[in-house]
Amino acid sequence: MLLGTLLGDGHLRRTSARRFRYMSRHGWRQHAYNCRKYQVFSEFVRTPPRQVANRGFGKLSSLWAVSGSALSRIASLCLRDDHKYVTRPWLDQLTWEGVAWWYQDDGTMAQNGQAIFCTHGFSETEVTTIVDWFQEKGIDAYISRQESRHTPGKMYPIVYLTTRASVKLVDLIRPYVYPEMVYKLDYGTVVTEAVCNWCGKTFNPSETGSLKRRQSRRTSCCPTRQCRQARRRASSMKYSDRPGGLEARKAKRLAKYWADPETARAVGRETAAKHRRENPASSKLAKKKHGMKKRAARAARPWVCQRCLLTEPQGAKSTQQRYCDPCRETVTRAIKAKSAMKHSRSPRPTSSESAGPDATASST
Numbered sequence: 001m002l003l004g005t006l007l008g009d010g011h012l013r014r015t016s017a018r019r020f021r022y023m024s025r026h027g028w029r030q031h032a033y034n035c036r037k038y039q040v041f042s043e044f045v046r047t048p049p050r051q052v053a054n055r056g057f058g059k060l061s062s063l064w065a066v067s068g069s070a071l072s073r074i075a076s077l078c079l080r081d082d083h084k085y086v087t088r089p090w091l092d093q094l095t096w097e098g099v100a101w102w103y104q105d106d107g108t109m110a111q112n113g114q115a116i117f118c119t120h121g122f123s124e125t126e127v128t129t130i131v132d133w134f135q136e137k138g139i140d141a142y143i144s145r146q147e148s149r150h151t152p153g154k155m156y157p158i159v160y161l162t163t164r165a166s167v168k169l170v171d172l173i174r175p176y177v178y179p180e181m182v183y184k185l186d187y188g189t190v191v192t193e194a195v196c197n198w199c200g201k202t203f204n205p206s207e208t209g210s211l212k213r214r215q216s217r218r219t220s221c222c223p224t225r226q227c228r229q230a231r232r233r234a235s236s237m238k239y240s241d242r243p244g245g246l247e248a249r250k251a252k253r254l255a256k257y258w259a260d261p262e263t264a265r266a267v268g269r270e271t272a273a274k275h276r277r278e279n280p281a282s283s284k285l286a287k288k289k290h291g292m293k294k295r296a297a298r299a300a301r302p303w304v305c306q307r308c309l310l311t312e313p314q315g316a317k318s319t320q321q322r323y324c325d326p327c328r329e330t331v332t333r334a335i336k337a338k339s340a341m342k343h344s345r346s347p348r349p350t351s352s353e354s355a356g357p358d359a360t361a362s363s364t
Contacts, residue, residue: 004098008105086126100176115166196222
């Protein structure tokens with residue numbers, strides 16, 4: 001229980017050179033679950049869980065604590081500089097009963113059937129160690145990031161399990177989960193048959209990884225690319241006019257970009273260069289498609305005569321042609337007439353001027 005709950009809501013601190021104190025604190029709604037923890041240590045705890053003021057969510061908390069020098073072995077395994085630090089020796093001593101205690105503290109089940117461990121208090125290195133440990137145990141896990149509700153822009157690493165790994169984990173820890181916390185294991189009924197809302201074909205959602213608590217007729221989508229794109233477009237249109245929807249996300253991205261555009265552009269160039277190095281074939285094909293699309297758009301773009309200002313005038317379009325055929329003849333005659341008039345007004349040179357200074361000197 002100590003090894004598992006210290007990964008979750010358990011707190012361990014030093015009180016003297018050789019003594020440590022373990023404290024269990026939960027919201028008053030989870031008082032019954034906190035009493036289960038107390039029963040494990042009831043032989044050593046003098047005071048049962050009591051009601052205290054809560055400094056977080058809710059007004060009241062359930063609290064109990066135990067002190068002693070026997071906790072020094074746990075402290076040497078779980079603490080570094082008097083702070084919790086996840087190490088591989090700690091995880092290697094963790095059993096599935098300990099994982100059950102951890103999940104009851106900081107675990108939850110998403111609507112898509114994915115188990116989540118809220119590891120907000122751990123660093124990226126510690127969370128990576130946890131993910132590697134799950135992978136070696138045969139549980140597919142990966143790291144996702146969640147933005148802080150109190151500090152905008154700050155991201156926390158979170159441990160996510162795939163839907164199949166979540167089903168496997170639930171089977172392993174269910175015997176150790178108390179009735180008060182069984183609701184965290186509810187990933188719903190696996191839907192084995194559904195109809196795609198876009199193409200009308202029948203598919204099995206569990207085979208595509210979309211394990212749902214409830215299958216909505218409006219959101220059911222098969223794994224084909226066209227249907228997924230149609231679903232994303234519909235979702236974007238649905239949430240575009242709501243607070244925090246598509247428009248709000250775009251505004252947030254633009255604000256972040258214009259806060260430091262040079263850094264954002266440098267990051268974008270670095271990301272693009274990395275993608276081109278890792279995917280040369282797809283990058284070359286994308287560049288070719290972009291060029292074809294650009295040339296097609298240029299060919300389809302209407303051009304305007306500079307004289308009559310008519311869109312799509314007579315004559316073929318070219319990069320050097322600025323006038324339609326009738327206007328080009330008129331402009332050509334006007335240019336010739338203007339040139340002839342300019343030459344007629346200019347004074348003609350005399351014979352001496354046309355001969356030059358040598359002819360003048362000889363005549364003299």
